[in-house]
Amino acid sequence: MSKKLIELNHISKSFDNTLVLDELDLYIRENEFVTLLGPSGCGKTTLLRIIGGFEKPDIGSVFFDGMDITMLPPNHRQVNTVFQKYALFTHMTIAENIAFGLRIKKKSDAYIKDKIKYALDLVNLPGFENRMPDSLSGGQQQRIAIARAIVNEPKVLLLDEPLGALDLKLRQEMQYELIRLKNELGITFIYVTHDQEEALTMSDTIVVMNQGYIQQIGTPECIYNEPENAFVADFIGESNIIDGVMLEDRLVEIGGQKFACVDTGFEKNEPVDVVIRPEDVELGEPEGGQTEGTVTSIIFKGVHWEIQVESIIGITFMAQTTQHFPVGKRVGISIIPDNFQIMHKPQSEDEEKLIEE
Amino acid sequence: MKSKKVRVLAIPYAVWIVGFTLIPLMFVLAKAVTSPAGGFTFDNLLAIFDPVNRKSLILSLLLAFISTVMCILISYPVALILKSSKIKNKKILMFILILPMWMNFILRILAVQMLLSKNGIINHFLTMAGLSPINIINTPYAIVFGMVYDYLPYMMLPVLNCILAIPDDIIEASRDLGANRLTVLRRIIIPLSLSGIGSGITMVFVPSMTEFVIANILGGGKIQLLGNIIEQEFSVTMNQHLGSGLSVTLMIFVLLTTLLFGRHEDTNKGFVL
Ligand SMILES: Nc1ncnc2c1ncn2[C@@H]1O[C@H](COP(=O)(O)OP(=O)(O)OP(=O)(O)O)[C@@H](O)[C@H]1O
Numbered sequence: 001m002s003k004k005l006i007e008l009n010h011i012s013k014s015f016d017n018t019l020v021l022d023e024l025d026l027y028i029r030e031n032e033f034v035t036l037l038g039p040s041g042c043g044k045t046t047l048l049r050i051i052g053g054f055e056k057p058d059i060g061s062v063f064f065d066g067m068d069i070t071m072l073p074p075n076h077r078q079v080n081t082v083f084q085k086y087a088l089f090t091h092m093t094i095a096e097n098i099a100f101g102l103r104i105k106k107k108s109d110a111y112i113k114d115k116i117k118y119a120l121d122l123v124n125l126p127g128f129e130n131r132m133p134d135s136l137s138g139g140q141q142q143r144i145a146i147a148r149a150i151v152n153e154p155k156v157l158l159l160d161e162p163l164g165a166l167d168l169k170l171r172q173e174m175q176y177e178l179i180r181l182k183n184e185l186g187i188t189f190i191y192v193t194h195d196q197e198e199a200l201t202m203s204d205t206i207v208v209m210n211q212g213y214i215q216q217i218g219t220p221e222c223i224y225n226e227p228e229n230a231f232v233a234d235f236i237g238e239s240n241i242i243d244g245v246m247l248e249d250r251l252v253e254i255g256g257q258k259f260a261c262v263d264t265g266f267e268k269n270e271p272v273d274v275v276i277r278p279e280d281v282e283l284g285e286p287e288g289g290q291t292e293g294t295v296t297s298i299i300f301k302g303v304h305w306e307i308q309v310e311s312i313i314g315i316t317f318m319a320q321t322t323q324h325f326p327v328g329k330r331v332g333i334s335i336i337p338d339n340f341q342i343m344h345k346p347q348s349e350d351e352e353k354l355i356e357e
Numbered sequence: 358m359k360s361k362k363v364r365v366l367a368i369p370y371a372v373w374i375v376g377f378t379l380i381p382l383m384f385v386l387a388k389a390v391t392s393p394a395g396g397f398t399f400d401n402l403l404a405i406f407d408p409v410n411r412k413s414l415i416l417s418l419l420l421a422f423i424s425t426v427m428c429i430l431i432s433y434p435v436a437l438i439l440k441s442s443k444i445k446n447k448k449i450l451m452f453i454l455i456l457p458m459w460m461n462f463i464l465r466i467l468a469v470q471m472l473l474s475k476n477g478i479i480n481h482f483l484t485m486a487g488l489s490p491i492n493i494i495n496t497p498y499a500i501v502f503g504m505v506y507d508y509l510p511y512m513m514l515p516v517l518n519c520i521l522a523i524p525d526d527i528i529e530a531s532r533d534l535g536a537n538r539l540t541v542l543r544r545i546i547i548p549l550s551l552s553g554i555g556s557g558i559t560m561v562f563v564p565s566m567t568e569f570v571i572a573n574i575l576g577g578g579k580i581q582l583l584g585n586i587i588e589q590e591f592s593v594t595m596n597q598h599l600g601s602g603l604s605v606t607l608m609i610f611v612l613l614t615t616l617l618f619g620r621h622e623d624t625n626k627g628f629v630l
């Protein structure tokens with residue numbers, strides 16, 4: 001595994017007496033594509049700004065390559081940022097924008113010229129040297145912002161919802177381009193988004209945040225398949241989140257009925273959250289299932305149908321299948337043991353509230 | 358459709374321009390190129406080369422220039438400090454800064470006179486502190502002081518507006534790319550605030566150059582700016598033709614400065630007055 005490039009130790013930050021980041025620990029490895037994912041206002045931008053040097057943590061320290069950089073101003077950090085609103089210099093041409101960092105480093109004119117051409121080719125905008133930022137579309141401006149950052153060959157690129165303002169198609173195109181860039185340049189990406197699909201598509205590692213806490217860190221597969229708590233499960237993809245009781249190892253009770261699962265290590269009769277992905281809820285003939293229910297709604301989603309089934313054990317399941325079941329039809333419901341995700345209930349009332357929101 | 362509406366709305370403005378600007382201007386131009394006897398002449402325009410008039414013109418230009426530079430030197434740091442401060446409601450502070458503008462112009466100058474006069478407030482405090490009193494009333498310095506005091510808000514407002522309108526993330530982006538504070542000032546803030554400075558220069562330099570009331574009150578009638586000479590041609594000597602000729606000469610200088618510094622204004626987006 002590659003070495004740790006950035007380490008955040010016990011970072012806390014408040015604004016106007018509101019705690020925005022609470023004793024946060026995180027490390028980022030060299031060449032990793034890390035995504036900070038979480039709902040609006042959870043502190044993603046603040047965390048990114050602390051790494052970029054635009055905000056000082058109240059407590060805690062930031063290490064870069066083993067060196068404490070907590071107090072280092074942004075212009076001395078080997079980190080470059082792509083801002084959410086592009087932040088291009090409107091009074092300069094595209095070439096001057098891209099050259100900005102290089103001129104400060106007193107690079108030669110020939111070097112700068114080469115670099116500008118290289119960067120514009122890289123972001124697929126060759127020949128844009130003499131245009132003004134205002135004359136470019138949002139997607140083009142975004143790509144210039146990326147070009148302006150990468151010509152400085154930063155060790156780390158920070159991107160704050162760089163695709164937030166773009167339409168779906170352009171966003172998908174840019175996602176591919178960013179992944180290509182990352183592979184070509186071999187730099188570490190720290191990427192902020194609140195779009196879970198984007199996070200799942202692009203990242204090596206996802207950091208799920210909520211209200212200043214890290215909820216889970218893991219690979220996209222791990223976060224999707226094994227969410228550690230109901231918040232993560234709910235935030236990443238769609239889920240059935242059901243109250244249950246863990247009767248014993250590998251046996252959970254929901255709606256008064258016992259289901260086999262694979263989880264162990266819970267207290268006897270511990271109340272738990274049970275998470276089931278909609279694609280794991282299998283529908284069939286009424287007699288064939290573990291329980292049965294009635295279809296109350298069906299919506300076409302393109303690849304699959306999304307179906308609500310009201311079961312006789314009093315729980316409404318959401319299922320996704322490629323088969324069509326008309327409203328009112330009685331169906332059997334089965335879920336294989338592997339597809340139950342059992343989670344401890346949140347400890348404090350505070351956390352409970354977060355999840356309900 | 359839209360252009361028609363705009364044209365209708367422009368009518369009062371057009372009437373105003375024609376009635377109160379163009380027609381009087383024609384009169385002035387006509388008088389400037391005629392003699393009291395009635396014949397066509399360039400004498401009134403060439404009168405600017407008369408040593409007395411030339412000296413006044415140079416003094417007017419000089420004092421206006423110094424006042425404008427001082428207004429920039431005062432406004433710019435204030436705007437920079439306000440920009441970087443964490444104060445939430447900067448617009449209120451801005452309002453307080455330009456509050457003197459709401460007071461009558463003559464009153465303001467009379468106040469400055471009381472401040473600067475031989476037995477004025479400043480000298481009162483200086484003597485109390487055991488220092489020797491200053492003697493600047495009835496000198497060009499007093500006039501510059503009055504002009505700066507009077508016209509500062511007209512510089513402050515556009516400069517402040519312009520600088521506060523620079524998005525923070527542009528400044529952060531330049532810091533991110535390695536710029537230290539001086540480079541940010543040189544390559545980002547100054548270029549992006551030139552339009553504000555340009556408007557400020559026009560709005561301070563032009564009235565300063567044509568000024569005569571401040572010179573009368575704070576100069577004690579001893580210092581003749583070109584504005585004073587023109588005023589006297591109209592009200593004392595009653596030679597409207599000479600007065601008009603000098604006015605036209607002055608207007609050419611005004612026009613030149615406007616052309617020189619006003620050209621930024623159309624690129625100025627954040628500017629509201
Ligand atoms: N400069 C500031 N002054 C006061 N409060 C701030 C400041 N910056 C951020 N906050 C507050 O801190 C909290 C976290 O903000 P932050 O911008 O980090 O959220 P975010 O996760 O990036 O959200 P979003 O997805 O909406 O961009 C918010 O409640 C916000 O109001």
Ligand SMILES: [Mg+2]
Binds near residue numbers: 045160
């Ligand atoms: Mg944000």
